[in-house]
Amino acid sequence: MKNIRQYLLICSLSVFVQCSKAQNYEFYYTDFDPDIKLIENYQDTLGLDFDRDGRNDVLVYYKHFGSVAERYGAMKTTNDNWEIAYCRLVDSISLPHPDIPTFGWGSEESLMDPNAIYPNNKYGLRFQKGSDYYYGWLSIYCDYNSTTDKVEIIVDKMAFCNIPNYPLCWGQTGINTEIDENTFTAFATVNPNPTNGMVTITGFNLRQAEVVNTLGQRVAIVHGEGNQLSVNISNLPAGIYFVNVTDEEGRKCVRKVVKE
Numbered sequence: 001m002k003n004i005r006q007y008l009l010i011c012s013l014s015v016f017v018q019c020s021k022a023q024n025y026e027f028y029y030t031d032f033d034p035d036i037k038l039i040e041n042y043q044d045t046l047g048l049d050f051d052r053d054g055r056n057d058v059l060v061y062y063k064h065f066g067s068v069a070e071r072y073g074a075m076k077t078t079n080d081n082w083e084i085a086y087c088r089l090v091d092s093i094s095l096p097h098p099d100i101p102t103f104g105w106g107s108e109e110s111l112m113d114p115n116a117i118y119p120n121n122k123y124g125l126r127f128q129k130g131s132d133y134y135y136g137w138l139s140i141y142c143d144y145n146s147t148t149d150k151v152e153i154i155v156d157k158m159a160f161c162n163i164p165n166y167p168l169c170w171g172q173t174g175i176n177t178e179i180d181e182n183t184f185t186a187f188a189t190v191n192p193n194p195t196n197g198m199v200t201i202t203g204f205n206l207r208q209a210e211v212v213n214t215l216g217q218r219v220a221i222v223h224g225e226g227n228q229l230s231v232n233i234s235n236l237p238a239g240i241y242f243v244n245v246t247d248e249e250g251r252k253c254v255r256k257v258v259k260e
Contacts, residue, residue: 018173027175028052029159036155038062039148040071046153047078050125050136050160057082058125060140060153063110072142073153075123076108084109085124111142111153121156122170133252135168136160165244165252187253188245194258197234201255203227205248211257212242233259 018029028050038044040062047056056078063074077084083105109123121141127134139156161168161175188203201209209229211220219241222231225248233241236259243255 025161025163025175027159027161027163029157029173031157032155038073038153039145040150040152046155048138048155048158050158051127051134051162052160055079057127058084058138060155062151062153071151073111073140073151074108075111075140080107081128083107083126083128085126086122111140124170125160129164132164134160134162134164135166137168137170137172139171163242163254165254187247187251188255190243190255190257193256194260195233196260197232199231199233199243199257201229201231201243201245203245203247206245207248208246210244210246211236212244213239233257 018031019026036046038046038060044061046060048058048060049055050057058075058077060073060075063072075084084107085105086109105126121139123138123140125136125138127136136159138158141154141156143152143154144150145152159168159173163175188201188206191200191202193199199211204227205225206227206229207223207225209222209231210218211231211233213219213236219236220231220233222229229245231243238259241257241259243257244252245255246252
């Protein structure tokens with residue numbers, strides 16, 4: 001490879017990009033075809049723009065010289081509001097849940113040693129704005145080419161969702177119209193659903209439930225303490241709404257509710 005910029009220009013001609021929308025909410029999914037490859041040039045740095053605002057959110061580069069076992073890639077965020085997680089044991093990249101092992105978020109991650117028995121390619125991204133988080137995921141890994149004696153960093157796919165606190169799962173390629181099926185990271189339920197008025201949110205040590213419309217506007221909010229919260233949306237137009245639920249530990253999850 002003469003220059004990574006030339007390579008990316010070629011890739012851009014065949015890359016598969018999908019953008020799904022729910023009103024003003026967007027889900028960006030990119031399947032690089034062919035995959036992007038950095039072939040052990042320590043001067044090359046690849047920038048990835050997850051939220052498509054024209055600024056790179058993550059930089060990918062080579063970390064070490066030395067033997068094959070010491071040559072691997074790394075990536076780091078370009079903004080303190082962005083964090084990376086190595087998805088070790090689970091596919092979910094949403095907020096920590098009592099049943100999910102903690103994998104820790106940070107500003108830099110080293111890509112798995114290409115000689116490792118269990119190479120990892122699953123990484124989660126999250127962006128914090130105020131008290132809300134926005135999630136993305138990345139499929140990237142290192143591989144050793146014995147023919148060229150080079151370690152390659154391979155970028156396969158990436159995605160990002162701009163719905164605040166959306167319970168995104170690693171590998172998800174579009175907005176899940178049935179958010180309630182994402183029970184893996186959800187700690188609250190919403191009933192009845194559909195509803196024509198009162199909505200009951202059930203969980204454990206709940207503190208707040210905020211209802212937003214598909215434009216991202218807050219249309220109702222309720223505070224309390226306990227295992228149930230109730231909010232009346234009878235005065236709202238029929239349609240789809242998102243209920244952002246917060247518990248006493250500050251954890252958040254999103255449930256969808258349909259107003260008839």
